[in-house]
Amino acid sequence: xxxxxxxxxxxxxxxxxxxxxxxxxxxxxxxxxxxxxxxxxxxxxxxxxxxxxxxxxxxxxxxxxxxxxxxxxxxxxxxxxxxxxxxxxxxxxxxxxxxxxxxxxxxxxxxxxxxxxxxxxxxxxxxxxxxxxxxxxxxxxxxxxxxxxxxxxxxxxxxxxxxxxxxxxxxxxxxxxxxxxxxxxxxxxxxxxxxxxxxxxxxxxxxxxxxxxxxxxxxxxxxxxxxxxxxxxxxxxxxxxxxxxxxxxxxxxxxxxxxxxxxxxxxxxxxxxxxxxxxxxxxxxxxxxx
Amino acid sequence: xxxxxxxxxxxxxxxxxxxxxxxxxxxxxxxxxxxxxxxxxxxxxxxxxxxxxxxxxxxxxxxxxxxxxxxxxxxxxxxxxxxxxxxxxxxxxxxxxxxxxxxxxxxxxxxxxxxxxxxxxxxxxxxxxxxxxxxxxxxxxxxxxxxxxxxxxxxxxxxxxxxxxxxxxxxxxxxxxxxxxxxxxxxx
Numbered sequence: 001x002x003x004x005x006x007x008x009x010x011x012x013x014x015x016x017x018x019x020x021x022x023x024x025x026x027x028x029x030x031x032x033x034x035x036x037x038x039x040x041x042x043x044x045x046x047x048x049x050x051x052x053x054x055x056x057x058x059x060x061x062x063x064x065x066x067x068x069x070x071x072x073x074x075x076x077x078x079x080x081x082x083x084x085x086x087x088x089x090x091x092x093x094x095x096x097x098x099x100x101x102x103x104x105x106x107x108x109x110x111x112x113x114x115x116x117x118x119x120x121x122x123x124x125x126x127x128x129x130x131x132x133x134x135x136x137x138x139x140x141x142x143x144x145x146x147x148x149x150x151x152x153x154x155x156x157x158x159x160x161x162x163x164x165x166x167x168x169x170x171x172x173x174x175x176x177x178x179x180x181x182x183x184x185x186x187x188x189x190x191x192x193x194x195x196x197x198x199x200x201x202x203x204x205x206x207x208x209x210x211x212x213x214x215x216x217x218x219x220x221x222x223x224x225x226x227x228x229x230x231x232x233x234x235x236x237x238x239x240x241x242x243x244x245x246x247x248x249x250x251x252x253x254x255x256x257x258x259x260x261x262x263x264x265x266x267x268x269x270x271x272x273x274x275x276x277x278x279x280x281x282x283x284x285x286x287x288x289x290x
Numbered sequence: 291x292x293x294x295x296x297x298x299x300x301x302x303x304x305x306x307x308x309x310x311x312x313x314x315x316x317x318x319x320x321x322x323x324x325x326x327x328x329x330x331x332x333x334x335x336x337x338x339x340x341x342x343x344x345x346x347x348x349x350x351x352x353x354x355x356x357x358x359x360x361x362x363x364x365x366x367x368x369x370x371x372x373x374x375x376x377x378x379x380x381x382x383x384x385x386x387x388x389x390x391x392x393x394x395x396x397x398x399x400x401x402x403x404x405x406x407x408x409x410x411x412x413x414x415x416x417x418x419x420x421x422x423x424x425x426x427x428x429x430x431x432x433x434x435x436x437x438x439x440x441x442x443x444x445x446x447x448x449x450x451x452x453x454x455x456x457x458x459x460x461x462x463x464x465x466x467x468x469x470x471x472x473x474x475x476x477x478x
Contacts, residue, residue, distance in 0.1 A: 042324050082325065082346070085317030163345060166323035171343040174318070190322045209321070219321045 005287030008122060009276045013075065015121040016095060016272070019114050025071040025097060030060030032077060036252035039233065040192055041240040044081035045249075046090070052250075053079035056269050057096050058193070059255040062223070065098055065265060066258035073097035075272065086284030087215060093272040100265050104208055104222050107266040108182055111210055111218060114270075115180070119279050126180060127213065133185040135202070141173050146187065147202035162189055177211040184208040193233065194221035210270070212278040220268035227260030292350040294327045302334070302353040305342070309334040309353035309407045334405060335412055356406040357415075362396050370396065372404055372411075383411045394449035395420050395467040416467045421476050422446060423462050430458040440472075 017027065036059060037045035037052035045052040054060075057074045064072050078094040099107050112129060119126045135146045144153065146165070151157070154164035165187065177183075184207070188196045191205035206222035224230050234256070238248035273285040282288070292301065301312045310331035319325040325346040332339050334355070344350065360372035360381075369382035370393065383404075385393055392414050396402070403415040427443035440452040443463075451465060453472045464473040 040322065042319070042322070083317075083319055088317060088319060159345070163324060166320055167326065167343055167345060169320060169323065170318050170326045170328060171341060174320075186322070192322055216321060 001290060002287045005280075005282075006290065008280050009272070009288040011121045012118045012272065012276050012279070015118050016075065016114065019117050020073045020097060023071070023110075025073045026069060028061060028064050028069065028072045028074055029076060030054075030057045030064070030074055032079075034059065034252075036250045036255065038249055039237050041237045041244070041246075044083075044246075046079045046081050055080050056094055058267070058269070059252055061096060061098060061267075062262060063255060063258040065100060065263070066261040070100050071098065086286070087274060087277075089273065089285060089289065092285070094269055095272050095275075096267065096269045098223075098265050098267040100263050102264075102266045104184070104206060104220060104266055107220050107268055108208060111182075111220070111268060111270070112180075115210075115212070115217075115275070115279075118275060122279055124279055124281075129180045129182065131182040131184065134183055134187065134204075135185065137173050137176075137183065138168070141176055142168060144168075162187070165190075174211070174214065174216075178214050180213075181211040182208050183211060191233070192221065193224050193230070195224055212275075213281070215274050215278045216271075217274050217278060218268050218270035220266060223262065223265045223267050225259060225262040225264065227256050230256050230259040292352055294344045294346050294348055294350070296350070297327050297329060297344070302355040303331060304351040304353040305331075308336075309355050309412075310340075310342075313339065334407065354408045356409075357403050358406070359401055360404045362398060362400050362402060364398060365393075372402075375401065381411055383414070387412060388414060390449075391467075391470070392416060394445075394447055394470065395422070395465065396447065397422065418467060419464055419473065420467055421462050421464050422449075424453070424457065424459055427453065427457065427459050431455045 032054055033048055033051045034054045035051055038055040043055045045055050056078050057076060061072055061074060073096065075093065075095050077091055079091050081090065084090060099110065116126050138144045138146050151159055151161040151164040154168055156164045156167055159167060185204040186207045188203035188205055191207065194205045194207040197204050197206060208220045209216060210218040234251050241248050273288055276288040277285045297312060297315045299312055303310045303312065311334055312329050313332050314330040316328045318328050327344045329342050330339055331342050359375050361375055363371045363373055369384055370388060371380060371382050373380045395416055397420060404411050405413040422445045424443045425446050428441055439455050441455060442450050443453045443457060444450055451470060451472050453463060457463065457475060462476040464476050466473055
């Protein structure tokens with residue numbers, strides 16, 4: 001057990017709570033044991049006592065927003081099976097917040113402000129920020145245009161397009177994100193719970209990710225607020241899971257109904273363990289964990 | 291067949307008709323993507339290091355690699371001869387197969403690990419440090435420990451290393467076999 005690592009994490013947690021308190025966010029603890037834990041193809045929830053352990057607090061927090069609570073946040077444990085490594089834990093601490101009435105630009109500014117506040121608490125300098133689209137990164141690093149590149153052109157003929165995309169991402173792109181980077185405009189096929197734009201040069205998800213010192217810290221959506229669209233996304237993910245030989249996710253009807261009552265919202269999930277480690281300059285999340 | 295969960299340092303993999311050894315690995319899963327294992331692998335024939343990324347669930351071919359502790363006996367100008375210290379079996383390995391970065395630091399009677407690929411010896415794992423006698427160098431300058439000043443010295447294997455000025459012919463020095471650099475004088 002690393003006492004100084006745990007103190008570092010405690011400072012970041014205290015700073016985070018103060019940050020959201022000052023900005024009029026309500027802290028809403030939601031259940032960890034849930035009937036439906038995830039929607040995405042590549043998340044593997046753990047079973048517990050007839051239910052599941054949440055992979056994020058997203059479904060419950062969106063129900064809270066639909067009931068008219070306004071800006072909310074939660075810091076709490078989440079669980080993802082089949083994830084284990086220096087930057088992954090089966091159990092980890094997630095921060096999620098929803099900025100009701102806002103779009104992604106406001107959320108990007110707020111995320112940067114939070115990271116600056118946490119860095120100031122720890123007495124470290126924030127790395128210089130840059131903002132780039134996924135398409136720009138692939139052009140710059142791989143010389144490939146995602147708007148037209150096939151899976152084979154991305155480099156692996158046995159992969160689906162998304163698999164080929166992520167293989168390149170992991171092998172070539174991610175190692176270049178060593179500063180503080182906001183990556184926007186992801187492929188529409190990776191929208192998850194984000195709205196999709198089809199009025200640009202190619203269909204993109206209204207999503208951004210934050211990388212810091214090479215570590216993926218956060219993922220944000222301009223949230224889907226249409227119940228029919230939400231149900232369609234659930235179904236599409238489950239079709240992909242069945243095709244991959246994985247069990248479909250149980251569909252949370254109360255959540256889908258609540259999505260239809262949500263106001264315009266931008267939401268983001270940030271790994272606290274990773275934020276602490278990336279700011280402190282550790283080579284993994286372990287020093288901040290018991 | 292190996293699974294991606296079998297990946298660890300030192301795992302020997304067959305890829306592109308060559309044997310590779312994993313020197314680094316890391317599990318990585320993008321939030322919205324499938325999981326991967328990022329690796330660095332060293333080609334056991336050429337020493338070249340490359341990055342290879344595996345998708346979780348991909349099958350990995352094991353390399354037909356064996357190793358044995360062997361004692362280096364002598365070289366006949368074309369081949370370096372080794373003896374298996376358990377079976378006493380002797381083999382010869384061409385000097386071109388081993389390369390200067392091995393033969394420069396190979397002392398008679400030294401015990402080394404010999405690597406076999408598909409039954410053929412392909413490489414030798416040297417200790418990181420060896421001690422060797424200087425067979426020729428210009429006379430030493432007593433007391434001259436000036437930093438940076440050096441002179442060439444020839445070793446019993448014919449290899450040349452740069453040594454500090456105070457070193458004398460006939461003395462034994464310690465060498466880092468990974469870089470071919472002088473480390474220190476060994477008092478005998």
